[in-house]
Amino acid sequence: MFSDRVEQNDLPKQHPEYLDLLRRVLAIQADCEIGGPHLYVDAMLPTAPTQIDQLVVARTAAEEIDHFRKFARLAGDIGVDTSYILSRPNQERYLEAFRGLITTWEDFAVFGFLIDRVGKYQLEEFAGCTYAPLSRLLEHPSRVMDEEAGHIDFGTTRTAEIAARGGDARDRVQKAVNFWYTTGLDMFGRSESHRAERYRHWGLKRRTNAEARREFIAEVNPLIEAMGLEVPDPVAGRKYL
Amino acid sequence: MVEPITPTPIAGPLDDYLREVVQTLHTAVNQGMRRAADDPHAATPQIADCEEILSVIMAGEVKDWLGA
Numbered sequence: 001m002f003s004d005r006v007e008q009n010d011l012p013k014q015h016p017e018y019l020d021l022l023r024r025v026l027a028i029q030a031d032c033e034i035g036g037p038h039l040y041v042d043a044m045l046p047t048a049p050t051q052i053d054q055l056v057v058a059r060t061a062a063e064e065i066d067h068f069r070k071f072a073r074l075a076g077d078i079g080v081d082t083s084y085i086l087s088r089p090n091q092e093r094y095l096e097a098f099r100g101l102i103t104t105w106e107d108f109a110v111f112g113f114l115i116d117r118v119g120k121y122q123l124e125e126f127a128g129c130t131y132a133p134l135s136r137l138l139e140h141p142s143r144v145m146d147e148e149a150g151h152i153d154f155g156t157t158r159t160a161e162i163a164a165r166g167g168d169a170r171d172r173v174q175k176a177v178n179f180w181y182t183t184g185l186d187m188f189g190r191s192e193s194h195r196a197e198r199y200r201h202w203g204l205k206r207r208t209n210a211e212a213r214r215e216f217i218a219e220v221n222p223l224i225e226a227m228g229l230e231v232p233d234p235v236a237g238r239k240y241l
Numbered sequence: 242m243v244e245p246i247t248p249t250p251i252a253g254p255l256d257d258y259l260r261e262v263v264q265t266l267h268t269a270v271n272q273g274m275r276r277a278a279d280d281p282h283a284a285t286p287q288i289a290d291c292e293e294i295l296s297v298i299m300a301g302e303v304k305d306w307l308g309a
Contacts, residue, residue: 011246041295051277051284055270058291062266065298069259076252083251087301 002202007132008077018202019078021195022131025204026075028094030082032119033068035098037061038090040111043103056154057108063147070144074133096239097183106162106169110176112155114220118184120148121212130203156223163227174229181220181232186240188213254307259298266294 006014011022041061048054072082091099097115102108123145127138138145162173189196191210199205207215221231235241273287303309 008246037295038299041299045288045292045295051281051288052274054288055273055277055284055291058266058273058288058295059270061295062263062270065259065266066263069256069263072259073252073256076249076255079247079249081249081251083255083303086298086303 001200002130004130004203005132005135006130011078015202017198018204021199021202021204022134023075023078023080025199026071026078026134027080027082027085029122030068030071030075031085031088031094032098032122033064033071034085035090035093035095036064036111036116038093039098039100040102040108043101044105044108047105048108049105053105060112060151060154063151067144067147070137074137077133095187097180097187104172104176105158106172106176107180109155109158109162110173110180112151113159113223114155114177114180114184115187116148116151116155117220118187118216120145120152121188121216123148125199125205125207125212129205134204160227163229170228177224177229178232181224181234182237184216184220185213185234186238188216188240190240251303251307251309255303258306262294262298266291269294 002018004010006018011019037060040057044057045054045061048057068085072085075082090101093099097118102111123138126134127140127142127145129135159173159177162169164170189209191208191213193209196205196209200208217234224231269287269290273284273291276283276287297306
């Protein structure tokens with residue numbers, strides 16, 4: 001297992017597979033960061049329930065754009081131009097979670113509750129990873145991690161509030177949870193992924209896909225139950241087991 | 242196995258542009274939050290500013306932004 005601490009100046013000496021995987025993971029992360037705003041800005045900024053909520057949508061988008069900027073800079077510094085990602089259609093995003101549109105407040109809330117939480121798991125992989133500039137971005141104290149935690153808190157609070165209203169509101173948020181829970185579990189990738197093993201071999205990730213997914217389930221299932229919602233079937237509708 | 246690593250020409254200018262956009266958005270949001278705290282409907286201008294800025298970013302016309 002590779003465990004060196006690689007600075008940018010050391011990259012020319014690294015194995016081609018290390019460079020390929022580093023370039024790939026930076027491009028994917030940049031895509032995910034800007035993918036969120038592309039899902040919800042158009043519909044949610046004008047229609048969020050209150051002006052405070054509208055401003056929260058704008059602030060969340062601003063923070064995700066800033067996260068894109070940081071990953072795009074890391075990628076650009078090693079020769080990867082990710083600017084095409086800014087104008088790429090949603091349908092072409094790396095992860096399926098970012099290929100649609102969010103058009104309801106329930107979906108926006110649950111996206112923060114569940115999908116930003118998956119994002120936290122992905123980002124945690126990089127804290128302490130072998131590429132030092134990437135690790136430093138996510139090591140405590142990390143503004144990126146703090147801002148993602150804020151998105152998760154907002155989504156969790158709003159999801160719980162909607163669920164607590166009962167009736168149609170609860171039904172709508174349960175529907176959103178059903179969709180995003182399945183989508184979120186798929187975001188961790190296949191349990192037997194060869195590429196994920198190579199990321200671990202090169203110290204660019206720590207956990208296996210299955211381990212991270214298991215930890216996510218252990219974290220969110222009690223939260224869903226505490227909201228009085230039903231935990232969806234963890235296998236039904238999944239594409240990447 | 243030495244592979245030259247060269248930064249992309251766009252990396253710096255794009256970083257500068259987006260940094261400024263993000264700062265402008267945060268300023269609008271913070272002003273809006275203060276106004277909305279006093280009057281729940283008073284942040285309309287700041288929300289309009291955010292919509293305008295974000296519409297530019299969502300369009301993703303990077304060459305236009307950077308005058309390239």
